[in-house]
Amino acid sequence: MDDPLSLTFAALADPTRRAILARLATGETSVTELAEPFQMSMPAVSKHLKVLERAGLITRGRSAQWRPCRLEAAPLQSIAAWVEEYRQFWEQSFDRLDSYLEQIQQLSPETGSSKTVKQPNQENPNANKQ
Amino acid sequence: MDDPLSLTFAALADPTRRAILARLATGETSVTELAEPFQMSMPAVSKHLKVLERAGLITRGRSAQWRPCRLEAAPLQSIAAWVEEYRQFWEQSFDRLDSYLEQIQQLSPETGSSKTVKQPNQENPNANKQ
DNA sequence: CGGTTAAATAACCGATAGGTTAAATATTAT
DNA sequence: ATAATATTTAACCTATCGGTTATTTAACCG
Known part of the structure; x- marks a missing residue:
């Protein structure tokens, strides 16, 4: 299927x-420079760029023999919107975990030997680098 | 590559x-019921479910001969976290578009014939159903 | 002009994706 | 034990993916 999403x-x-994309987030650059960190041929990178371009995630300009690539984040916004529809589900999961932990602590006070589990304040882990 | 993301x-x-996934967001259900809306064979749906399971997006229970599927949203949270890193880029695009529109309006007042472009208040479009 | 550099395209290859039909498995119901 | 129902697995097919090397195109430089 070739719908945008x-x-x-x-x-x-x-x-x-x-x-x-992460590299392009730091600024426009050439194909050669984009290819440098990877141990794969230029045509391979060129194909990856074509995939990104077809998805609307990058656009390419022309400057002499260089084809500078630029990040286009609009499709990412669509992804964000789509995934947001499910936010309640993972938040709900945390709620359930909280309830479960509370219940455990309440029903079996002999587990006080473990680290003081006084409302660990389940918060967004974040820090998902890459 | 088979990294989680x-x-x-x-x-x-x-x-x-x-x-x-959208169907499962309304509650746990059987494979047969999940397959119903699609004009494809059961094994095809079974394969799709295996892909979703391998990604951690669903889990399956057992109730008699049924294998109820349940949505697991944790991986979606990772997606959300990843895409959030790029939020500034699409917001920045809107800013640029705003500036551009302001500039246009300012430099060529004869375009007043078009609809009153008085700060359309560019806001999250949302409403991305599927 | 000829040579160099940047990038894309062509042709090929093995692995995977997404579908099929047919057969196997697991559980319930008779 | 047998049959019925729900689901998975096996085997197969075609198309696409992600990579390669070799070739071609495009733009600069001297």
């Missing part, structure tokens, strides 16, 4: 392409 | 699988 998800389902 | 993105890159 599927194209975008598919484009993001490859660590090389995500690394390319 | 890639597995999750790949699992989401198929409209059938996203539809299955």
Whole structure:
């Protein structure tokens, strides 16, 4: 299927392409420079760029013999919107875990031997680098 | 690559699988019921479910001969965290668009013929159903 | 002009994705 | 034990993916 959302998800389902986007987040650059960190041929990188371009995640300009690539984040916004629809589900999971932990602590006070589990304040772990 | 993020993105890159998740968001259900809306064979759906399971997006129980599927949203939280890193880029784009529109309006007042472009208040479009 | 550099395209290859039909498995019901 | 129902597995097929090397295109430079 080649609907926009599927194209975008598919484009993001490859660590090389995500690394390319991360690099582009620091600024426009050439194909050669983009390819440098990877131990793969230029045509391979070129194909990755084509996938990203088809998904609308990058655009390419022209400056002499260089084709500078630029990040286009609009499709990422669609992804964000899609995933937000499910936010309640993971928050709800945390709620359930909280309830469960409270219940455990309440019903079996002999587990006080473990670390003081006084409302660990389950919060967004974040820090998902890459 | 089979890192968690890639597995999750790949699992989401198929409209059938996203539809299955949407269905599961309304509650646990059987494979047969999940398969019903699609004009494809049961084994095909079974494969989709295996992909979702491998990505951690669903879990399966056992109740008699049924294998009820349940949505697990934790991987979606990882997706949300990843994409949030790029939020500034699409917001920045809107800013640039705003500046551009202001500039246009300011420099060429003869375009007043178009609809009153008085700060359209660019806001999150949302409403991305599927 | 000829040479160099940047990038894309062509042709190929093995692995995987997404579907099929047919057969096997697991559980319930008779 | 047998049959019925729900689901998975096996085997197969075609298309796409992600990579390669070799070639071609595009733009600069001297």
